[in-house]
Amino acid sequence: MNKLSILTIGIIGLVLLISIIPDSPLFEANWALISTIIIMITLVGFFYNIEKSKVTSKEITLISTLGALAAIVRMPFAYLMSIQPTTFIAMITGYIFGPQAGFMVGATAILVSNFYAGQGMWTPWQMFCMGIAGASAAILAKEGRQFNIKQFAFCCALWGYIYGWIMNLWYWTCFVYPLNFKTFVSTYLASLAFDTFRALGNMFFTLLLGNSFYRILIRFRKKLSIEYMKS
Template sequence: MSRARIALFAVILLFAGSLAFMAWATDEQYMLISFFLVCASIVPFFLRFERRTVQARELVLVAVLSAIAAVGRVPFAALPSVQPTTFVIIVSALVFGSETGFMVGAVAALVSNMFLGQGPWTPWQMFSWGMIGWTAGLLQTWGLLGSRWMLLVFGFVWGFLFGWIMNIWALAGMGQNLTWAAVAASYAASFYFDLAHALSNVFFLSVLGPGWIRILQRYKRKYGLLDNEADGILK
């Protein structure tokens, strides 16, 4: 867990440093800079997962969970911010750990955008959904998501945090013209979508969460897959 904490803090510092650099830079390539730095923030997680000894069937499981999270987003495209993707990422992290949660979130964003459209927002979505999985796994390991109410609060809060992080890539394109008024307007405009995301997370976690967690735990125990961090949740 010490290495996990170091990785998390390193990525937070790198991400914060990228924002500071974007504010300091004097050229006009703010979008390119933000794209590069958020990709750099993602790399440590992929490298950490790559260094693990993972069986082929465990990779298949990660791929299947990522596909479910990605495909679940497509039918809800007509309802902005309402989708079960975040729910699938959270329960995957609770059962299989933070690293698996990050991989499921990052890959789900990349795969789902093959249907919904790739763009400069894709790495930001990979980072945001990946961090949802990573933090869910860490907090579960620390015993902070042991109750259903705490889990619902977690899903609700991340509904807003996801939108707030995604606002950054759009604001980055404003460059030196960025003002506090523009920031306030951007976050105010996203409030409805962030609230819809937060409430949909609460709905899916409360209605489908316990059943999904039991199924995934049973599958984990039966086949001994990714047996690392997260047993005994929400009993």
């Protein structure tokens, strides 16, 4: 996972924990707005870093196509208890093409599909979560290691919960009052069913499509590498 994302999650978590202390000067702060601004600044940092990196036009085309695919397949499942194959597509992209590609596919898929599902203050948070999910999958890809569908499916399922846990911070700061330990725990318990369905959905789509997507995308990566060497 990118160091910037870890730092962002750590900062938001720390200041939110401080804010639930009644005598804290941060107790009355508008954390819905503050946390969203932090997330948006982080997204800008990610996109700026990707903009400055060396990415070929063919790689951009491939990433755009996968981002569009991830957005399209999210729409039919938008109202089915968080079950959708978008997380899998973002993570398999990150696994094969690296963290930047995984982040771009995940974040772009959310931005585009939310024109159908609905845009709002939650969009930057969803973009951040799905982007980090895609980027984090690159950690599993090591030189010479075979693709392990079961291990990958477990990580996709785990991200079903992590996605929900991060999004709960947005919901907690925007719609829950007061911000204290009791409401914090209640918010997370209330989302447990949705998070579990998301995790099971991620695992299902990974086991169903994982090997096929892996073979197809590996073939594309080899073609890109050969053409890049020729040029």
